[in-house]
Amino acid sequence: MGIWHRPLREWMNGLNTTDPQSIKGKLLINLIDKLVLGVLAAIVVFCVQNEYMENKKFKEIAFEKTKIQTELIATRQKELAQAVDDFIGLIFDKDVLSSGQLKDEADQDKLRTSLKKIRVTVFYLQTLNEKLNKQSQKLVNDASAIYIAAISGAANDKEIEDKLNTLQISYGDLLEEVRQTIRDVMKREYEGSHS
Amino acid sequence: MKKISLFLFLMGIYSLSLAQESPDISLTLIFMPEKYACNPDGYADYIKGEASGCVPLTINQVEKWKRAYVFIKTEIPSPDSNLSLGNRLFGLLDAYRTAPINTADDRKSIVVIFDWKSARTTDVRLTRKIMNTTGRLPFPEMTWEGRLQEERRWIHHERADAFLPIHRVTWILESGGRTWEFGTAP
Numbered sequence: 370m371g372i373w374h375r376p377l378r379e380w381m382n383g384l385n386t387t388d389p390q391s392i393k394g395k396l397l398i399n400l401i402d403k404l405v406l407g408v409l410a411a412i413v414v415f416c417v418q419n420e421y422m423e424n425k426k427f428k429e430i431a432f433e434k435t436k437i438q439t440e441l442i443a444t445r446q447k448e449l450a451q452a453v454d455d456f457i458g459l460i461f462d463k464d465v466l467s468s469g470q471l472k473d474e475a476d477q478d479k480l481r482t483s484l485k486k487i488r489v490t491v492f493y494l495q496t497l498n499e500k501l502n503k504q505s506q507k508l509v510n511d512a513s514a515i516y517i518a519a520i521s522g523a524a525n526d527k528e529i530e531d532k533l534n535t536l537q538i539s540y541g542d543l544l545e546e547v548r549q550t551i552r553d554v555m556k557r558e559y560e561g562s563h564s
Numbered sequence: 565m566k567k568i569s570l571f572l573f574l575m576g577i578y579s580l581s582l583a584q585e586s587p588d589i590s591l592t593l594i595f596m597p598e599k600y601a602c603n604p605d606g607y608a609d610y611i612k613g614e615a616s617g618c619v620p621l622t623i624n625q626v627e628k629w630k631r632a633y634v635f636i637k638t639e640i641p642s643p644d645s646n647l648s649l650g651n652r653l654f655g656l657l658d659a660y661r662t663a664p665i666n667t668a669d670d671r672k673s674i675v676v677i678f679d680w681k682s683a684r685t686t687d688v689r690l691t692r693k694i695m696n697t698t699g700r701l702p703f704p705e706m707t708w709e710g711r712l713q714e715e716r717r718w719i720h721h722e723r724a725d726a727f728l729p730i731h732r733v734t735w736i737l738e739s740g741g742r743t744w745e746f747g748t749a750p
Contacts (some may be wrong), residue, residue, distance in 0.1 A: 564728070
C-alpha cells in the first residue's frame with residue numbers, strides 16, 4: 370500500500386474494522402492506490418510521448434532544411450554546368466583554339482556574360498556551403514585566365530589549350546567536391562535522426 | 565553697329581571658353597603582356613613594384629601592338645571626372661583581378677601613350693596615388709619622370725591591375741606648369 374495516502378488510510382481505520390464493511394474499506398483503499406498509480410503512469414506516458422513528438426517534429430524540420438540545402442546545391446550545380454557549357458562552347462565554336470583570339474565584339478560580350486554567370490553561380494554555391502569556397506574560386510580563376518587569353522589577343526593555340534585543360538581539371542574537382550558536400554550533409558542529417 | 569560688336573565680342577568669349585574646355589592630351593591605353601611592355605623579363609619585382617631594367621619602348625613599336633591587343637583611345641578626362649575604360653577593357657581587367665598570375669607570361673601591363681596636340685620640350689611627371697587608405701595598399705604609390713624633346717608623345721607603362729576602378733587610383737600628370745588628375749571608371 371502506498372504511503373502517499375496515509376491520511377486516507379487513517380481515515381479508513383477510523384471506520385469500524387470489525388465490521389464486514391472493513392473489507393470494503395480495504396478494497397476501496399486498494400482501488401484508490403491503483404487509481405493514483407494509474408494517473409501517475411498516465412502522466413509519465415504523456416510526458417514521454419510529448420517529448421518524442423517534439424523530437425520527431427524537430428527532426429522533420431531539420432531534415433526538411435537539409436533537403437532544401439542539398440536541392441539548392443544541386444540546382445546551382447546544374448546552372449554552373451550550363452554556364453561552363455556556354456563558356457567553353459564559345460571557345461570551341463569560334464575556333465579560338467586555332468586563331469588564338471575571339472575577335473568579334475558580340476562574341477566577346479557573350480563570353481563575358483558566360484564568365485559572369487560562372488562567377489554568380491559560384492557565389493551562390495559558396496554561400497550555401499563554405500566547403501566549396503576553395504575549389505569553386507579556382508574554377509573562376511581558371512575561367513578568367515581563358516577569358517583574358519581569348520580576348521586580349523596574341524595568345525597561341527597551345528596557351529589556350531593548356532588553360533582549357535586546367536579548367537577541365539578544376540571543373541571536375543569542383544563537381545566531386547559538390548557531390549561529397551551533398552553526401553556529407555545527408556549523412557550528417559541521417560546520423561542525427563537515428564541517434 | 566553696337567549690337568553687332570557686342571555679338572562678336574560674346575562669340576569671341578564663347579569660342580575662347582570652348583578652346584579652354586577642349587582637352588589638350590589624348591590617351592591610348594593598351595592591355596598587353598608585361599613581358600613585352602617591359603622587355604625582356606617583365607618588372608623586376610611585381611609585388612613591390614621596384615624599378616626595372618625595361619628596354620624603352622618606341623612609338624612605332626607601340627602603334628603596331630594596337631593591332632594585336634585590346635586598346636582604347638580617349639581624351640584626358642576633364643577635372644572631377646574619370647577615365648572611362650569601356651566594356652571590353654573593363655571586362656579584361658575585371659577578369660584579370662581573379663585570374664592566376666603566377667608566372668610572368670600571365671601578367672599584364674597597360675601601356676599608356678600621352679599624346680599632346682603639338683610637339684614641345686618639357687619635363688613630364690606622372691604620380692600614381694592610391695586614394696583607398698583603408699588597410700594595406702594593394703601596390704605602392706609611385707612617380708615616373710620623363711622628358712619630351714620637341715615631341716608630342718610620352719609612353720608610360722605599369723601593372724594592369726592598377727587601372728581597376730576598385731583600387732581607387734588617381735594619376736596626377738604634371739607637365740609645362742599644368743596638372744591633370746584622373747582616376748578610372750568602368
